[in-house]
Amino acid sequence: MIVCLLAVLLAALLAGHRAVPNVHGFGSLLDSATPLLGLGVPLLGLAALLRRSRRALAAVLLPTVVWAALYGGAWLPPAGGAGPAAIRVASQNLRSGNPDPAATVDPLAGSGADLIALQEVDDDDRVDAALRQRYPHRAAVSTVALWSRWPIRDSTGVDTALGWTRALRAVVAAPGGDLVVYVVHLGSARAGHTATRDETLAALASTVRHDHAPRLVVLGDLNTAPTDRVFVPLTRLLRDAQADAGQGFGFTWPAELPVTRPDHVLYRGLTPTAAGVLRTPDSDHRAVTASFR
Template sequence: MTEGKIKASGATDPGWRRRGTLILLATAVLTLLLIGHRLIPNVRGFGSLVDTGAPFLGLGIPLLGLAALLRRSRNGLIALIVPTVVWTLLFGTAWLPSGDGGSARLRVASQNLRAGNPDPAGTVAAIAATGVDLIGLQELDEVGRRAVGGTLRDRYPHQVSVSTVGLWSRFPIRDEVGVDTGLAWTRALRAVVAAPGGDVVVYVVHLGSARAGDTDTRDRTVTALAAQLRRDDAERLIVLGDLNTATTDRVIEPLTDLLHDAQADAGRGPGFTWPAALPVIRPDHVLYRGLTASSADVVRTPASDHRAVTAGFR
């Protein structure tokens, strides 16, 4: 048998055809997961976990493309156009330019300081260096509060804190109050800031933690915060905080149904913040209403396990 006949025989071998079929099947499953990940039942937080990791489903596209090349499956390569388009529409648009980049009248930041932070002053100094007007902090213990206060006192003379959350401001603060989110202790506050253009209500929030197989506490606090925001009639409002949920997670919808997401409206990319060394999710958010977001960014800060998030508003 000649070499040409051997090659022809290999190309029509049932094993090769079967492997090509498996690539097509895997491509179909990937496409369905991308389109319908929020339809997966959220039993013990599994659906929420899939939602959070949904952007990384796109990694399956080049892997399947490599398999199709190795198996010389032209149909497999063509089929990959579908999940590629779906992923781009769902997640790829986050990389497109957004926001007008214009001058902001109010600039804000949020940082999970990290309980037991060895250098809280260094963490907040990096945030202050960005020139923001308001800094909302979470996981603020007594040692951290003293260190932060000393670092920010001159530039941010107005400060309020409740339990482990705090707000530092260049502008006067009044009417501060703790907010009950259904935890055993108060881990959120509401304050009125006399910002340029008029008062802005600012919430600094640290919602309940979520762990694999146990998201009930986090889910309950999301619901409680959403109920509080529905009752709040402030025209201009900002939420700064570690919400322990990603923007792709269905659980955040009670909040995003009420408020806009600064990163989605004026940032570029997914804006991942945790873990700080190599972030893969975004639990830290700036949500708002009654304002126009002109910019949003993520700032690498020292000594914390979260990166900070910032936003500018007109």
């Protein structure tokens, strides 16, 4: 009986997690952790087997089906567009105080990325020395920066209501025409303290909504999981490269054992051909990558 009850509760939580009130950010935290609730399914299945209960096993099918309907598609072969990639991007939170940022960015350059977006850059000289030969064009504001193989025709800081500028907008002369690139590091979110993050995400969504560039990508650490209800304003405006052309959840944090994905490549006006995650040294985040045509 207990296993059946827990199975029904788990299925209800999976299906209705966004109905849980977002008091002190609890609902947002639950949204972010929802994909991991699937770990409860094998535990309940094991309990049902130990009890030798067919009724309990049948009950465990309910959360299994709900989880598969919500997240099983992430593990299917990616449905990215066919054809060679024309634009490759990578984004990395370097980690403030990184002892060797040059070592962190080296795998990004080695991935063949044409554009590299970085957050928590507090040692421009070492990073620039590692990248400038392959990426001669650079735009930076505060602790976010963009390195590009192609000319950057314009760049400006972007106000995300953080109190200090921690985002930029650049116009890159990419193949096929101008590409608008946002490099963003939104406000931090902690258990019970998501208000700053929520305000910065709403500000970014408003900025993107009023940006009429036909080809646009947002790269960065948004401190928001794609399953979080506060992420919806952005998903109404942009597509998620990992969801469209990657495989799996694409978790990036913490780097040693990722359990969530605050790092994103969002886009419009392009066709993704691939997306994924790249392990890099000396950072507490893994990098995200994507290719487009």
